[in-house]
Amino acid sequence: MQLYNKLSAKERAALIDEAGKDRITISFYQYHKIENPQLFRDKLFIEWNTLDVLGRTYVSYEGINAQISVPAENFLALKEQLDAISFLEGIRLNVAVEQDNKSFLKLKVKVRNKIVADGLNDDTFDVTDKGIHLNASEFNKMLDDPNTVCVDMRNHYESEIGHFKGAVTPDVDTFRESLDIIEEDLKEHKEDKNLLMYCTGGIRCEKASAYYKHKGFKNVFQLEGGIIEYTRQVKADGIENKFIGKNFVFDHRRAEKISDDVIANCHQCGKACDTHTNCANEACHLLFIQCDECAETMENTCSTECQETIHLPYEVQKEMRKGKHASNKIFKKGRSEVLKYKK
Structure with missing residues (x-):
């Protein structure tokens, strides 16, 4: 079997x-x-x-x-x-x-221990006591409410290429980091503001909404089905699209185009660009934004050092990769100092 x-x-x-x-x-x-x-x-x-x-x-x-x-x-x-x-x-x-x-x-x-790595002790709060789900039309209406704070619950490399107009986009590497930052920034508005959240498909907001209700937030809302379902409803029902740019996805496509806006830039030359790539040097494998011209010049690598590395004999490269299997934990996604125009 x-x-x-x-x-x-x-x-x-x-x-x-x-x-x-x-x-x-x-x-x-x-x-x-x-x-x-x-x-x-x-x-x-x-x-x-x-x-x-x-x-x-x-x-x-x-x-x-x-x-x-x-x-x-x-x-x-x-x-x-x-x-x-x-x-x-x-x-x-x-x-x-x-x-x-x-x-x-x-x-x-x-x-896995959890379906989303959130670093939370779920025993301290009721994960089923979640916020109110909103469809695309309801989300747009609340987004326009001046009493609303809209928060992108994704990581920096996701929101960098696309996000909702007027949304707060925490500059974080992990979902767990954003939870504390948002709570601190809104600690004076737990009762008088609408906390409106969104993510790719809804799963992170599901946990976050329960967490924030546990922390004393009274008006907690989330976009049902995330950006993916929002886009489907926008197209199916002729609703105004308030998302600009691309939606980052975790497969070989890396992103879905939601609007024609290009809101990011190539991390190597600064040209308007929103195409993610992984460094061709397997010992690095850094995720970063690279335009077609830089991809050709740099041979899909993030630095001169990595470009030189990919031309070394395979066995030499293999030896260099030892101990660097968790490269994203070392370099972070798009955080390397070799990237001149990183966010």
Whole structure:
């Protein structure tokens, strides 16, 4: 019985091309107490593998967080599988704004301590006592209210390329950092201001809203389904779009274009640009913004040192990578000193 992915990304990409079938990229989450995450994880892998589902899913005692793609012809079968699970019956599936058959190349279902790394002790508050969910139209109306403080609950490299007009965008590397910053900034307005939050698909706001209610905030609201569902409703219902730029996503696409605005710049030359890339030097792998011209000149690397490195013999590069498997924890995303025009 196969319980783990056995093919490389390159092999999967070739199979996708060979199949010639359109795939749908979707995401969903649900907070729910799962008694045996490992057993649930294995069940999902077996069922999803038969439907050729690809993607990244985290399962924990507190629920599930999934970003996956499925052949369009298997979408209804996937939905039937999910509906057969009591706490996932009727779950909202956030369909990607822009489709890419290679958004994911492997099926990974992992058991984690939490479905989102938030650094919180959930035993101190009720995670089910969440804020009020708003649809796109309701969100726009509250966004225009002068008594509202709208907060982007994502990290700096996400909000840098796109965010809602007038939103507060904390300059943070982690979700946990933003929680304390926002509480401190709004400590005098826990009762008289509307705290309006949003994130990519809603999962971070779900936990944050319960956290802030625990901290004494009286008027807590969140965008239901996040930016992904907001964009779908805007297009389907002809609602005014108040999001500018791109929505950062955690797959091979890296971002979805929501508006024509380019609000970021190349971290190497300063030119208007909102395209993320990972440094071609595997010992670095830094996530940063790079325009086409710099990508060509620098060969998709973040620095002269990394550019020189990629031309070294493979074995030498392999030796240099030792001890740097967690490079983002060292360099941070877009924080390297070699980037002259970083945020």
